[in-house]
Amino acid sequence: MNPNWDEDVDSDALLTPIASDEEDGEHKKKFPEFNQFIDIQKKIKLEVGMKFSNHKVFREAVQQYGIENGIDFLWVKSESKRITIKCKKGCGWRMHASHNEAENSFQIKTWTNIEHKDCGWSNKNTKASAKWLSLKYQDQIRDHKGKWENEPFINQVARDHKIFVSRFQVYRANKIAMEKLQGSHAAQYGLLWNYCEAVRLYNPGSTMKMKVEDNRFQRLYVCLDALKKGLKFCRPIIHLDGCFLKAGYGGQLLVAVGRDGNDNIFPIAYAAVEAELKDSWQWFLDLLLKDIEADRPPGYLGHLPKL
Incomplete structure (x- = not known):
């Protein structure tokens, strides 16, 4: 194995294939742009070359993608200019994104083992944090006035995403969501x-x-x-x-x-x-x-x- 394999895979260079659109006589590939207000509400679809407004939006999108596809990953590198993630189980699933200076966007540059075939579904996903739960289930928490009981909450998450979360996570999710909806009591x-x-x-x-x-x-x-x-x-x-x-x-x-x-x-x-x-x-x-x-x-x- 090439000792510099990580560096080769995590290149900031992006090979741009030729597309049908022409601008100023030059062929350019139009990469999709991730809409943080619309696309985040649907099942996340990612691809090499996809552009994001900034690294925070990319982090949020890839976190949800990992949960929806049963991939528990590690943040190998997490900076404002570069982010690299890889599967915790070491199957070769790896993604690298970095800042695109020319277009002032954050873009996926490389992605290996996209299908994630060599690993099973991760039903204890560390990316399903209390903060993520509070955002994903904000409407239901509001309907229960911040008192959604632990067992029904946990069961709903298991049905929706095939993952297990703890009682403490759903307790914290209730609290975080209500603070966002009503504001912190101390701040008020x-x-x-x-x-x-x-x-x-x-x-x-x-x-x-x-x-x-x-x-x-x-x-x-x-x-x-x-x-x-x-x-x-x-x-x-x-x-x-x-x-x-x-x-x-x-x-x-x-x-x-x-x-x-x-x-x-x-x-x-x-x-x-x-x-x-x-x-x-x-x-x-x-x-x-x-x-x-x-x-x-x-x-x-x-x-x-x-x-």
Whole structure:
């Protein structure tokens, strides 16, 4: 065997066969281009000379190709300019792609043992990662609200792709997909300051109070100006209640509602707090009384007991 076999196979040169199309009197082969938005949704078809917009799109396409065809491969070389992969079982299946400077694309240059005849189907494919599962089954995960049970998820993957995945992989896939669909809870907390400023800007007169301890969110109080003004048309009674928040960080939601002239519920204010404690209720009601004091009907506060 030629000791430089790998280097010969992984050449960046691409032999261009003659095609029927002519440009400026010269015959040129038109290689297919991989559409990252359309082709990735279908069964992947690859060939020597196929062009990709960049190395990341190529990696995603070849990962899915390996899963669909039962090929578990190794990344021999993975760079922004060159990528080489080969079958883990050493059957001779090997692909090399590199950057095409002339066309500013990423292109498959060589591919050996294309049919992958000498190896069996790999039913434990390491390329079927939790991230890949989250993208492939994003719609189903959304339908199950991120709580697709492990066994049905695992069985569905086995039926679709003839591969086995672990419970931890499908658990992580559920979490990754929901974070992408809904956003990270931690990242959303970081947007609360902007949210408060936006409400004050576009709904002047609204009260937005946030309490932070040691640079960590603790409480948020909201009373919109339109609700303050509408309170004067409600009956002189306020209902208070609290309920659990079932998001990733938990907490408690405190609410104050009234009754309008049609006996319908009229929201006044609400607050997200760490727990339903005397201190959190005191904080909520102090802010509530300040908000309704200016526009209250005569005798409105007389019905509220002192804490």
